Amino acid sequence: xxxxxxxxxxxxxAAFLLFAxxxxxxxxxxxxxxxxxxxxxxxxxxxxxxxxxVVLLGSLPPTGYSEYFQNNDFMYFSGAExxxxxxxxxxxxKTTTLFFTISESAARNDGISLDLVRNAKxxxxxxxxxxxxxxxxxxxxxxxxxxxIYTSFKPEELSREVSSEKFRILQNSTTYNLWDGRLxxxxxxxxNLRERFPQATIKDASPLIWxxxxxxxxxxxxxxxxxxRLGVEAHKAMMKATRVGGAEYEMSAAFEYACKxxxxxxxAYNVIISSDxxxxxLHYYKHDRILAAxxxxxxxxxxxLDYYCVDISASYPADGKFTPRQREIYEAALAVEESxxxxxxxxxxxxxxxxxxxxxxxxKGFDLNKDLFKIRAMQPGISHNVGMAVHDVSxxxxxxxxxxxxxxxxxxxxxxxxxxGVRVEDTVVITETGCExxxxxxxxxxxxxEAFMKK
Numbered sequence: 001x002x003x004x005x006x007x008x009x010x011x012x013x014a015a016f017l018l019f020a021x022x023x024x025x026x027x028x029x030x031x032x033x034x035x036x037x038x039x040x041x042x043x044x045x046x047x048x049x050x051x052x053x054v055v056l057l058g059s060l061p062p063t064g065y066s067e068y069f070q071n072n073d074f075m076y077f078s079g080a081e082x083x084x085x086x087x088x089x090x091x092x093x094k095t096t097t098l099f100f101t102i103s104e105s106a107a108r109n110d111g112i113s114l115d116l117v118r119n120a121k122x123x124x125x126x127x128x129x130x131x132x133x134x135x136x137x138x139x140x141x142x143x144x145x146x147x148x149i150y151t152s153f154k155p156e157e158l159s160r161e162v163s164s165e166k167f168r169i170l171q172n173s174t175t176y177n178l179w180d181g182r183l184x185x186x187x188x189x190x191x192n193l194r195e196r197f198p199q200a201t202i203k204d205a206s207p208l209i210w211x212x213x214x215x216x217x218x219x220x221x222x223x224x225x226x227x228x229r230l231g232v233e234a235h236k237a238m239m240k241a242t243r244v245g246g247a248e249y250e251m252s253a254a255f256e257y258a259c260k261x262x263x264x265x266x267x268a269y270n271v272i273i274s275s276d277x278x279x280x281x282l283h284y285y286k287h288d289r290i291l292a293a294x295x296x297x298x299x300x301x302x303x304x305l306d307y308y309c310v311d312i313s314a315s316y317p318a319d320g321k322f323t324p325r326q327r328e329i330y331e332a333a334l335a336v337e338e339s340x341x342x343x344x345x346x347x348x349x350x351x352x353x354x355x356x357x358x359x360x361x362x363x364k365g366f367d368l369n370k371d372l373f374k375i376r377a378m379q380p381g382i383s384h385n386v387g388m389a390v391h392d393v394s395x396x397x398x399x400x401x402x403x404x405x406x407x408x409x410x411x412x413x414x415x416x417x418x419x420x421g422v423r424v425e426d427t428v429v430i431t432e433t434g435c436e437x438x439x440x441x442x443x444x445x446x447x448x449x450e451a452f453m454k455k
Contacts, residue, residue, distance in 0.1 A: 030113030031079035032306050033219045035125030038079045041212060042089050042096050045077065048208040049091035052148030052201075055139070057189060058085030058100070059156055061110075067265065068110050071156035072163075072388040073209055075307055080124055082112055086135045087126075092147060097128040099135040143197035150205035151193070155184050159266045159304060162391040163206075210393035214385060215404035220308065221429055224387075224406060227305045228427060228438035231312050234258035234303060235442055238271075239453060242297065244319050248273045249287040251299065259303040268309035268390040272300035275318070279421030280414050291318040296326050298412070298423045302390060309390045311408045312439045313425030320453030322446050329413060329422045332372050334444060335361055337411045337424045340380050344428060344435035346403050353401075354380045375413045383410035386427045405430045406438070 031038070045054055059071040061083040070081045078087055078098060085100035098120060107117045120129040130138070142149060155166040167184065174180050183191060193202050216224065234255045241254035252271040259267060270285035275297045278284045282300075291297070295318040302310045315330055317323070322330065339357040348356075357380030361368060372378065385392035386406050398405070412423035426439045443452040 030081070030116050030123060032075075032223070033079065035079070035123075037217065037219050038077060039125050040217075042077050043094075044212055045089055045208060046091040046094055048211075049089075049148070049150050049205070052091055052150055052203075053142055054089040054091070054205050054208070055149055055151045056087045056089070056205075057151075057156070057186070058087070059083060059158060067159075068112075069159045069266075070307075071158055072213075072307065073152060073156065076209070076213060076388065078124060078126065080116060080120070080126075082107070082116060083110070084132060086132065088135075088138060088142070090147075095127040097130060097138065098124065098126045099130050099132045099138070101132040139193075139197070143200040146199070148201045148203055149193060149197075150203050150208065151189060152186055152206045152209065153190060153204040154206045155186055157389050157393075160269050162389045163393055165391065206393075207395050211395040213387060213393050214395060215402065216387060216406050216429065217404070220387070221404070221406070223306060223308050224310065224427070224429065224438050227303060227308050228310045228312075229441070230259060230262050230264060230305055231301075231303050231310045232439055232441040233262070235299070235301065235312055235314055236452075238299060238301065239314075239316065239443070242291065242316070242318060242453070244291055244293050244295075246291050246318075247287070248275070248289050248291065252285075252287045252301075255299075255301050259305075262303075262305075264303040264305045266304045268302035268304045268311065272298075272313075274298040274300075274421055276419045279419060280416045282412070282414075282423075293319050294323070295319075296323075296420055296422075298421045300423060300425065302427075307388055309386060309388070309392075310427040310439055311384075311386050311390050311410070311425060312427065312442070313410065313412070313423040314442055314444075315422045315424065316449045316453065320450055322450065325418070325420070327446055329372060329415070329420065330424075331446060332366065333378065333411045333413060333422045333424045335364060335366060336373075336378055336380060337409055337426065339364075340382070340409050340411070341426070341428060341435055341437060343380075344382075344401060344409075344430060346401055346430055346432065348401050349399060350381055353382070372413065377410075377412045383408040383425075401430050403430050403432050 056074050058074045062068055082100050088097045104117055115123045154163045157163045170184050174182050190202055237258035238251045238255040241251050255271050272283055272285050273287055274284045275289055275295045297318055298315050300313040302312050317326055339360040343353055343356040385394045386408050406429045408425055409428050410425040414421045426437050428435045428437050443449045
């Protein structure tokens with residue numbers, strides 16, 4: 001059947017409507033979720049600290065010409081995107097106090113909600129709101145009352161950051177540097193608390209917070225679905241920008257443009273593109289190659305929409321046609337990933353995932369004695385948590401899957417001598433009966449990829 005003359009216009013309109021639907025705000029008003037969602041989170045944290053208070057520090061204003069983001073922990077419990085803030089969540093009195101001071105003109109300049117500035121109590125649902133100069137007196141009273149003071153010992157997460165990784169980097173580059181020696185901001189705060197209030201007991205709140213953040217609520221999962229749809233469409237835009245003779249930076253630009261056009265303020269992490277000699281470097285983001293015929297590409301990219309991320313990786317040939325070797329390694333990685341997602345469910349252990357997924361691979365006819373399947377990253381299992389950070393916080397090693405867990409199913413292998421690599425990665429959530437792929441919709445089979453890129 002011949003296509004109508006205005007078919008391309010129809011396609012453009014359909015694409016616009018899809019991105020517009022993805023970009024709809026998560027909730028009306030200045031908060032990402034209804035204020036009852038944040039109240040429930042604070043209540044759960046109070047239950048974990050019945051003998052004291054949890055003190056959270058908000059992020060500082062940016063020191064350069066970059067956009068302001070609240071840190072993830074503070075945002076998780078307050079929804080308040082305002083700099084130089086602090087919060088005391090009292091597990092004994094079951095109340096929360098938010099401290100901040102900012103002028104309306106300063107808030108407006110940084111795009112901070114004027115509703116939050118003018119009427120923070122009603123806007124956030126937080127019990128008490130005080131000027132920031134009342135924060136120190138409040139801490140003094142708490143120390144005198146012998147309340148245990150919980151605060152995070154781990155670094156704050158800002159956009160494109162991961163707390164545990166940031167901690168290691170700061171420790172090695174700053175704290176252990178003989179010509180520096182500074183503590184992280186959080187550990188300096190702990191040091192100050194202990195020096196000023198020697199009678200107080202100071203404990204790390206990070207495990208309490210991370211345990212809550214590891215299990216996503218229905219509202220968070222719905223937002224992650226939107227982030228996943230956006231990420232998939234942006235990956236398709238990147239695939240369309242892929243061509244022999246084209247630059248990797250063109251691919252990266254296509255992905256970022258698609259994300260921001262759909263309403264994402266930032267990316268979850270730097271767009272990773274590995275090809276040719278760069279395959280061994282799994283986080284390579286220099287985008288400094290011109291694609292050649294025969295190149296096989298691994299792309300790893302995700303958006304950050306309303307403080308939530310997804311993690312997606314795809315692999316495909318630059319010229320749109322798989323060689324026999326490329327097909328072999330790709331179909332093996334895809335089969336492992338699909339087998340994992342087929343067995344994910346509440347109650348299954350890591351050993352159970354490995355056993356059941358391996359049985360599925362054998363049933364599909366794969367020879368697991370091949371060297372390809374001996375690579376550690378080609379073994380069935382799970383990868384890292386995903387949520388407000390792409391490598392989201394976790395209270396410890398996951399042993400049993402639970403509903404609400406969101407993580408990456410990440411299967412990859414590198415063949416440096418062949419200048420080849422492969423990676424298939426989706427973000428999934430554990431449901432009551434199994435799992436849901438939050439990043440479904442990409443061309444994934446060899447036939448789908450070749451057909452898509454042929455267009």
